[in-house]
Amino acid sequence: MWPGAKAAWATSSRPNIRFPKEASERIAIASYPFRDFVAGSKGDAAATGKLELKDFAAHLAEKFNIRKIEPWSEHFRSLDEKYLEELRAAVQKVGGMIVNIAVDGEHSPYAADKSERNEAIAFSKRWVDAAVAVGSPSIRTNMPKAHDSEPDVARAAESLSRVVEYAETKSVVVNLENDNPVSEDPVFIVKLIDKVNSPWLHALPDFANSLSARPAPYAYDGIKQMFSHAYGICHVKAMEADDKGQVVHVDMAKSFGILKDEKYRGYCSMEFDSPGDPYKGTADLIETTLRYLS
Numbered sequence: 001m002w003p004g005a006k007a008a009w010a011t012s013s014r015p016n017i018r019f020p021k022e023a024s025e026r027i028a029i030a031s032y033p034f035r036d037f038v039a040g041s042k043g044d045a046a047a048t049g050k051l052e053l054k055d056f057a058a059h060l061a062e063k064f065n066i067r068k069i070e071p072w073s074e075h076f077r078s079l080d081e082k083y084l085e086e087l088r089a090a091v092q093k094v095g096g097m098i099v100n101i102a103v104d105g106e107h108s109p110y111a112a113d114k115s116e117r118n119e120a121i122a123f124s125k126r127w128v129d130a131a132v133a134v135g136s137p138s139i140r141t142n143m144p145k146a147h148d149s150e151p152d153v154a155r156a157a158e159s160l161s162r163v164v165e166y167a168e169t170k171s172v173v174v175n176l177e178n179d180n181p182v183s184e185d186p187v188f189i190v191k192l193i194d195k196v197n198s199p200w201l202h203a204l205p206d207f208a209n210s211l212s213a214r215p216a217p218y219a220y221d222g223i224k225q226m227f228s229h230a231y232g233i234c235h236v237k238a239m240e241a242d243d244k245g246q247v248v249h250v251d252m253a254k255s256f257g258i259l260k261d262e263k264y265r266g267y268c269s270m271e272f273d274s275p276g277d278p279y280k281g282t283a284d285l286i287e288t289t290l291r292y293l294s
Helices: 005-009 054-066 081-093 114-136 154-169 186-196 216-228 252-261 276-293
Strands: 027-030 067-068 100-101 138-141 173-177 203-205 231-237 238-241 245-250 269-271
Touching: 027 276, 054 067, 054 081, 054 276, 067 269, 081 114, 114 138, 114 154, 154 173, 154 186, 173 186, 186 203, 186 216, 203 216, 203 231, 203 269, 216 252, 231 276, 252 276, 269 276
Parallel strands: 027 067, 027 269, 100 138, 138 173, 173 203, 231 269
Antiparallel strands: 238 245
């Protein structure tokens, strides 16, 4: 276990992350929007000229003066101990921090097939271990659609309970995001979190994902429910394309109003995810976030 992890952000029974109060220190930047610039797990950075994940925090410090990052699982070269130690050291060298790991897997935790559920559990546990190694207080694990079942709260809760029980022993918070509109609907996620009923399982509210898939009243109510169950990480977006390619714009004043109403004190990860330059889009998100958090 990473030395000092429990002392840093946990008591014996629940997380206790000391979030910064200054608006600029609450901002992180996700690596996902920069997937055209950061080498993937199967890519060759030397051949493509793309950035290695270990250099991402230094790159952001130079571009945006932001040193907190939320790396995407596909940007990790491996989960080998040496690689993870190098990543952690590189982030710490620039005074940075990994605030969350956005983890995407292929197996559904609510599948009717028990073997697939077990694969999903094992996958999430591996990333809990990775979070410990790089000094991240949390992961976001995803819930892909099952091929043999509609979303099922009972089966998902049983799977996530096993993940969360393991994560608690490592002092790592597990987050669920309103991402896929079928398997990660905000109402479904909230029901699941309530059923598991653990201080180590929380929501990761995304400003735009539900809005691009559902009517605005439903989406904003879902975001509110998500923030009422959030703890340490949310995704800030101003817009996103729907499944027809139409860009849906977020009411930022409304979304940040919900964030404040629910007394959210965690990190805000900039996740520009629409057509255009992610550098310009991220800079705009930072400016907007600072305005509303200050």
